[in-house]
Amino acid sequence: MSTAVALPLGTDxxxxxxxxxxxxxxxxxxxxxxHLGGSMSLVExxxxxxxxxxxxxxxxxxxxxxxxLLLSKGHGGIGLYATLAEAGYFPRERLAEYSxxxxxxxxxxxxxxxxxxxxxxxxxxxxxxxxxxxxAAQLDGSDRRCFVVLGDGETQEGSVWxxxxxxxxxxxxxxxxxxxxxxLQITGGTEQVSGLEPMAQRWRAFGWTVREVDGHDVxxxxxxxxxxxxxxxxxxxxxxxxxxxxxxxxxxxxxxxxAKLKERQYHKAxxxxxxxxx
Amino acid sequence: xxxxxxxxxxxxxxxxxxxxxxxxGDERLVCxxxxxxLFSNVDFGSAAGRYLNVGIAEHTLMGAAAGLARSxxxxxxxxxAAFASARALDAVKVDIALTNAPVRIAATHSGVSAGHxxxxxxxxxxxxxxxxxxxxxxxxxxxxxQTRELVRQSLGVPGPVYLRLGRNATPDxxxxxxxxxxxxxxxxxxxxxxxxxxxxxxxxxxxxxADLLHRDGISAAVLNAHTVKPLDTATILAAASVTGLVxxxxxxxxxxxxxxxxxxxxxxxxxxxxxxxxxxxxxVGVAGGQRFLLDKAGIxxxxxxxxxxxALGRTTTSIGGERR
Numbered sequence: 001m002s003t004a005v006a007l008p009l010g011t012d013x014x015x016x017x018x019x020x021x022x023x024x025x026x027x028x029x030x031x032x033x034x035h036l037g038g039s040m041s042l043v044e045x046x047x048x049x050x051x052x053x054x055x056x057x058x059x060x061x062x063x064x065x066x067x068x069l070l071l072s073k074g075h076g077g078i079g080l081y082a083t084l085a086e087a088g089y090f091p092r093e094r095l096a097e098y099s100x101x102x103x104x105x106x107x108x109x110x111x112x113x114x115x116x117x118x119x120x121x122x123x124x125x126x127x128x129x130x131x132x133x134x135x136a137a138q139l140d141g142s143d144r145r146c147f148v149v150l151g152d153g154e155t156q157e158g159s160v161w162x163x164x165x166x167x168x169x170x171x172x173x174x175x176x177x178x179x180x181x182x183x184l185q186i187t188g189g190t191e192q193v194s195g196l197e198p199m200a201q202r203w204r205a206f207g208w209t210v211r212e213v214d215g216h217d218v219x220x221x222x223x224x225x226x227x228x229x230x231x232x233x234x235x236x237x238x239x240x241x242x243x244x245x246x247x248x249x250x251x252x253x254x255x256x257x258x259a260k261l262k263e264r265q266y267h268k269a270x271x272x273x274x275x276x277x278x
Numbered sequence: 279x280x281x282x283x284x285x286x287x288x289x290x291x292x293x294x295x296x297x298x299x300x301x302x303g304d305e306r307l308v309c310x311x312x313x314x315x316l317f318s319n320v321d322f323g324s325a326a327g328r329y330l331n332v333g334i335a336e337h338t339l340m341g342a343a344a345g346l347a348r349s350x351x352x353x354x355x356x357x358x359a360a361f362a363s364a365r366a367l368d369a370v371k372v373d374i375a376l377t378n379a380p381v382r383i384a385a386t387h388s389g390v391s392a393g394h395x396x397x398x399x400x401x402x403x404x405x406x407x408x409x410x411x412x413x414x415x416x417x418x419x420x421x422x423x424q425t426r427e428l429v430r431q432s433l434g435v436p437g438p439v440y441l442r443l444g445r446n447a448t449p450d451x452x453x454x455x456x457x458x459x460x461x462x463x464x465x466x467x468x469x470x471x472x473x474x475x476x477x478x479x480x481x482x483x484x485x486x487x488a489d490l491l492h493r494d495g496i497s498a499a500v501l502n503a504h505t506v507k508p509l510d511t512a513t514i515l516a517a518a519s520v521t522g523l524v525x526x527x528x529x530x531x532x533x534x535x536x537x538x539x540x541x542x543x544x545x546x547x548x549x550x551x552x553x554x555x556x557x558x559x560x561x562v563g564v565a566g567g568q569r570f571l572l573d574k575a576g577i578x579x580x581x582x583x584x585x586x587x588x589a590l591g592r593t594t595t596s597i598g599g600e601r602r
Contacts, residue, residue, distance in 0.1 A: 133345040136349030139351070163337075
């Protein structure tokens with residue numbers, strides 16, 4: 001295993017991201033709805049990681065030398081499921097199991113699902129666990145990398161900063177965090193609720209290399225994620241995104257955090273997404 | 279004149295020495311520290327690269343341990359029991375218990391062994407907290423020798439293990455066979471009451487109480503529940519079926535601890551009376567060493583024997599009291 005997931009012949013990554021968004025919308029139109037806005041903002045980040053950057057093998061999800069992705073913002077679970085399905089970790093049809101009683105596809109990821117490394121949902125956990133994976137890789141002499149995707153609001157959790165300090169102190173250059181900076185949380189804008197700026201400076205002050213990119217530009221994301229890390233420093237990719245990206249009628253709307261789409265909204269959303277593919 | 283016998287080490291020191299011995303020979307083992315000081319001046323030899331101090335960061339300690347465990351390692355994490363069971367609980371629950379990660383949580387200063395450090399450093403809730411978590415094994419060694427043995431045996435447990443350790447040297451138990459993790463160990467046989475205890479002073483107090491009761495013709499079995507979860511219910515049921523009366527003893531609040539576990543085990547199948555000797559439902563608001571605080575709280579052989587006599591309807595004492 002030495003590469004990211006290959007695109008099927010005749011497919012480009014824009015097709016994949018569109019399909020991921022369609023899956024997300026479909027899940028949010030199900031009986032229990034879903035975390036729509038923060039999953040839509042995450043799509044290019046996950047697509048860049050799985051299809052461009054990470055060494056993974058969907059046919060062998062537990063391969064010992066695979067790169068690790070921890071979705072610390074566990075409320076992006078349906079975005080992760082849709083990406084894993086498109087990457088071939090399990091058949092797309094299994095996405096219909098989302099929120100089905102007795103199934104494993106809950107709103108927050110559960111590690112029984114192929115490709116899901118760890119449970120998440122309680123915020124502020126991924127970076128600490130990522131430290132463990134990164135230290136283990138160094139002990140093993142492995143060049144495995146560990147990627148941790150956080151929400152921006154998530155960085156209001158103190159445990160994020162505890163882990164950020166530990167990671168830089170121990171020089172974990174094989175650890176990369178990505179922040180989905182969509183600027184919204186449940187009760188409003190992040191800067192209104194409990195401000196996070198100056199975010200890049202905060203992380204630099206904690207000893208991290210910070211690369212700020214357009215979080216919906218897969219090439220920019222790939223460049224930032226693939227660039228060699230600075231010696232002895234973990235890397236933060238600060239990905240500026242739009243909550244609800246892809247659906248103009250909810251983009252940047254705080255109410256998109258969790259949505260149960262009505263049939264009319266579902267058709268409208270799918271029409272928008274399909275138009276963007278053609 | 280013979281030299282005085284060397285004081286036994288505390289269970290935390292016995293644990294430290296055992297882990298230090300084990301690490302060079304077992305590549306899986308990693309020692310993750312959170313500025314406890316327990317490993318200052320320890321020479322890990324060829325395993326030195328597998329010691330990592332994350333500083334005063336208990337959440338990160340637990341999360342990093344889970345990541346290491348999920349990468350094929352077996353981390354021993356080090357913090358005080360109060361911080362393992364309360365401050366870092368969300369990481370213990372989500373990252374370690376939910377993933378069934380083979381992390382060993384070495385929780386020192388348990389019970390009131392932190393003494394004068396005060397209630398922020400006492401852990402009187404940790405058994406209740408840890409035994410409610412699915413996948414968690416909960417172990418309470420009763421002396422240094424048991425600690426060495428149970429730490430070694432913990433390597434064979436596939437999931438997470440909570441090791442409840444003390445800060446101070448405590449007396450050795452009377453000689454007996456080594457403990458077997460996952461069982462309850464019968465220390466004394468008896469027919470009138472079964473005293474089930476865990477931890478150094480509770481087990482010692484139970485043995486002393488059995489001696490006191492023996493003088494009054496009361497036959498007390500003593501059971502050392504060094505593994506609180508999974509609880510060896512068969513041994514407890516067997517003892518209770520003979521005695522028809524159980525008294526539990528623990529350095530822990532009554533709610534949710536060993537007494538609760540024993541009562542849960544018996545209530546459905548053999549609902550005999552279960553009386554508890556445990557810490558009162560209050561924070562310890564005074565200075566004092568572990569023994570002082572336990573005496574004050576009534577975790578003593580006298581209190582146990584009074585409770586047994588009362589339960590048997592025999593208000594005698596063997597210390598000059600009168601039989602009625």
